[in-house]
Amino acid sequence: MTNKHLSYAFFTLAILPLLVPAYCDEHVHPDVHAHGSTGPGHDDNSPLGVMGDHAHQAGEAMFSYRYGIMEMNGNLDGSTPASTQDILDAGFMMAPTSMRMEMHMMGAMYAASDSITLMAMLPLKRIEMSPRMPMPNMPNMTMTRKAETSGAGDLKLAGIFPLWAAGDHSRTLRLNAGLSIPTGSIKETGPGMNGGETMRLPYPMQLGSGTFDLLPGLTYIAEKFGGSWGTQVASVIHLGENGEGYSLGNRFQATTWYSRKLSDTLSASARIEGSTWGNIDGQDAEMNPMMSPNARADLRGGERVDILFGLNIFLDTDRWDKWDRLFIDKDNGQLLQAKPQENSMDKETLLSIEIGFPVHQDLDGPQMESDWRLMVGLQVSF
């Protein structure tokens, strides 16, 4: 799997932006409204879990807060379940059973011009894991040894560039060029095997990648008849080796969604997402690879397909109404479209939720399997 596929995917990604404008009859005009039929603000119908899918108009800003939770239970080897006993029988000192990752993600967007929107995101994470290990005096019994880490993850900075748009902006293609800064700790420790001592916690408990990472992506969105569909390909490419002597496996993901406006204030979405990620290059010398499968650099890769369902709720539709409202000029009976007031600083607030479940997982295992994930978020644009 992984490395060949990833480099293939990456080169496709790198070449696509160069090719696409050449085939399109119209480039983005900076003076044209960049948001198509949905009015001012961003493309409001995209699912919450899709990041960097939209651009803003010059001078516009947006703040976002997302709360995400991902729950993992049990282990898979390939697509076959591996039990706690299977893992202990394979010689590991501990078998991971369940893991929960919570994240508070702060985001800000600002459009420096119509052709570049800047984005910054910082996650605050909390990771909890409950591995089981044999009891010291009764090797046939197991006990749970909980571990927890929390703190800032890696800071992501990105530029979003409109590459192409159809004349009426009902179809748009955007390039996402991001960089991840290694602000997250990769030296988290927890309770060791013997009381009182501490040890370096395994890879999934660390808060960052430790490397600078490239985050390229492309998003295509087409809107029509109160609905829209979009597709995004994105990648995480880890550059070099981190301070602990390893590099996390590169990740490639592709997602496609359809979203439908149910009313002026509500839209619903369905989405499918496939991702593939590689094993770790190198190894953290502080980790004992026989401690747990989570500490094994060669048991980290895998692929997964998720389906996700989302809702977007507009809490303030003032601005939207003003833009869309048609009225008849009293003097000559002409149909006019109302324009938003120049000095209007109305906020556009969007409350969103998205929940996802895996439908396929194939892991270099034993590795913990994903159960479900949920994201709730608030986005305010000015």
Ligand SMILES: [Cu+2]
């Ligand atoms: Cu935005």
